[in-house]
Amino acid sequence: VSRKRRATMQDIARVAGVSRTTVSFVLNDIPDANIPDVTRQRVLQVARELDYTPNAMALNLARGKAMTVGLIVRQTAEQLSIDAFLGQVILGVMRVIEAQGFHLIIHAVDASASGTETYVELVRTRKVDGLVISSPLANDPEIKLLHDEGTPIVVHGAADIPDVPSVDVDNVQGAYIAVKHLLDLGHRRIGHITNTSLRYTSSRDRLKGYRQALDDAGIAYDNSLVFEGEFTDLSGANAMHRLLDMPNPPTAVFIGSDLVALGAIGVVHERGLRIPDDISVIGFDDLMFSQYLQPPLTTMHLPPYDLGRRCGETVLSIIRGELPTSQRLLLPTEIRVRGSTAPLR
């Protein structure tokens, strides 16, 4: 079962009795090269007979483009396993770039690792023409570095790196809407469990929205009502325990991630409390299963596919040398009011 040697342009040239140049011109449909139709047809015919397919490595080397973009996912194995979004984001990026003849190399790097040598290598070796970096930390030094070197790069999920184009969901606004919803229901003592460490901008922005909403309602920010989640259900469970252990626990809680909410909700049930009767819960992300919880989870819906699509469009436009129209693209989020939130009793 040895691999059969594939035909090259050289082979076509030989069989068709023309030069490699002519073959290249015909196959690439070069407009200026006025190849007579007889020659053209002959070349095409031979190419078909030899089952010719261009060698991408040679072609890309000659053209100086890898025709590949890298998608860097900054998450640990665990986070990745439960991130229901990833598939959609990947798909969005993929569809857009494949439509332009590019392919997608995906690479995961642990959030903990410095990661310098991993994805920087991808661009230094020119295996990729550009990068989409998902969920980086608040200040990844490599990103700025790569960007300053002229690497086409777009950040998804964090946006405070100066000058680097980014696509993100409007976390501040989303969190604001979520907390506003609770306030409108009459809640005044509202807890918050972040989606992850405050080293992540998503987490910081959602906290900011939470604070703004409270502020606008004239409620003082109480730091003892805020706990950090860590992308996991377990972290949500821990935080909820501490919230419920308080002498004066909140009547509602805004959780920055449906996944984290899952663990938190489990704890509420474990303790024999009822949602939303005893405590209202609103999440963030609108994961697929959120609507199936008992009661269905009120949450903020994100557009993961669109996020991927916009990321893809942005890198491509930078690669093509067009400047992106917007340096920073914020996609809106939408509230999905379901059964887990109710008026304060």
Next chain:
Amino acid sequence: VSRKRRATMQDIARVAGVSRTTVSFVLNDIPDANIPDVTRQRVLQVARELDYTPNAMALNLARGKAMTVGLIVRQTAEQLSIDAFLGQVILGVMRVIEAQGFHLIIHAVDASASGTETYVELVRTRKVDGLVISSPLANDPEIKLLHDEGTPIVVHGAADIPDVPSVDVDNVQGAYIAVKHLLDLGHRRIGHITNTSLRYTSSRDRLKGYRQALDDAGIAYDNSLVFEGEFTDLSGANAMHRLLDMPNPPTAVFIGSDLVALGAIGVVHERGLRIPDDISVIGFDDLMFSQYLQPPLTTMHLPPYDLGRRCGETVLSIIRGELPTSQRLLLPTEIRVRGSTAPLR
């Protein structure tokens, strides 16, 4: 912000005052080339100064290897969005191949599309050295074709293509265990909703396990108790409606996918019935959220990360020219008994 031109071996050779050959020998640490240490150090020094990184396109062209493997996902956008496994499988493949210096190109192709021109192109253009194909249909003609042409290829999630190496979960055994569990609880009238169309081998194998378990218990197979799911919660809802509309509905149902089960469970609740009191439900896949349902879903646990890992190891060994030790690798599945199944009343 124009991209700065990166140094080439030529540059190093010029600056260090040696030939490109010598540079290549030093940088690649060729054992036979007995380069004197002074020369070696000088070359390495210059390489460092020029911030040299080899050009992957040139290197790969010269070596005739793309150092890339493709992961083909045969799912529609919708399926992909809710497939919580994908992330883990991708990660498993990635970790293994990156450890060997390879990268992962991921490509989704609609289950409906014939898909000939999409991923076959990936290998014809030599953009990838091998392929992992996930969840193909029962008989994808391209796979056999590629395999016969000598393409290193491993199939994940279907395994009845002659001679083509595959890695899968033991679906027959898993389904058998699941149904056996219901039988042991005293159920005799057991419905089945498949995970997807019977064109998929996973679906067929799970149906087979269901039949075997019934058979071993001396229960005749009743076709009217079996409905096809389609990877979606909605399809599960539809099937459950039909099951419950029967004059003599089942007391338990084995659903070939937790996702499909989600829809089915919703219908049970909608109708005011209780799980497991009125009907026992067992799923398959053990998705992350399954344990959080009310009641927690009894289901069969799969090892997605390991599946990815084994797939990666297998393609790599084929690429390296070692024959895979096992043509067909079946990973075991484990039952997770939780609250959704109970003894027949």
Next chain:
DNA sequence: CTGAAAGCGCTTACAG
């Protein structure tokens, strides 16, 4: 209209 030639950046026998 078409070919010879140089180039993309690397590898690797083959000579000295």
Next chain:
DNA sequence: CTGAAAGCGCTTACAG
């Protein structure tokens, strides 16, 4: 020990 040269498979000015 090290260099000149051919090769990987393509592109693309530059001549005729």
